[in-house]
Amino acid sequence: MDIDLNSHGVVAVIVKDGKFLMIKEAQKLLNGHWGPPHGVCSPEDVNEEATIIRKTKSETGLEVIPIKKITTASADTKVKTISFWLTEMPGEQNIFLDEAAASEYGWFTIEEALNLPLYPGTKKFFENIKNGKFLVIE
Numbered sequence: 001m002d003i004d005l006n007s008h009g010v011v012a013v014i015v016k017d018g019k020f021l022m023i024k025e026a027q028k029l030l031n032g033h034w035g036p037p038h039g040v041c042s043p044e045d046v047n048e049e050a051t052i053i054r055k056t057k058s059e060t061g062l063e064v065i066p067i068k069k070i071t072t073a074s075a076d077t078k079v080k081t082i083s084f085w086l087t088e089m090p091g092e093q094n095i096f097l098d099e100a101a102a103s104e105y106g107w108f109t110i111e112e113a114l115n116l117p118l119y120p121g122t123k124k125f126f127e128n129i130k131n132g133k134f135l136v137i138e
Contacts, residue, residue: 003048003072007080010048011038011122012056012064012087019109020126021095022116023059023102034116037062040079052085060105061096064089070134076120084125 013036014021022034039055041048049066056064064087075082095105108116110130114123128134 019107
């Protein structure tokens with residue numbers, strides 16, 4: 001799939017103790033839906049990894065290291081395509097939400113996450129993990 005960073009978004013998949021970090025959307029579009037930290041690529045981002053680092057820091061206060069791209073798919077909001085990236089969160093860090101972007105956060109198992117109101121693409125992503133298509137927890 002061709003990626004145009006001008007119309008592309010990224011999702012930071014952060015796993016800790018077998019649970020995924022999820023934030024609850026506070027912005028008007030899809031307010032109340034849950035998903036991992038995510039965002040749209042900006043002109044200053046030289047690549048997807050730069051967007052992941054920037055958006056995760058701005059939404060949650062967390063510093064992450066992008067490890068590998070899990071998948072790229074057609075997006076369901078704001079942009080044409082979206083990539084889900086496995087990230088690493090070095091050391092113990094505290095979460096500080098940007099309340100304009102996210103109203104809550106939590107750590108959820110796949111099953112718990114699938115019971116939340118999710119973005120359509122995020123729901124499909126977690127269903128694929130549950131069905132063994134993507135390996136993100138070892």
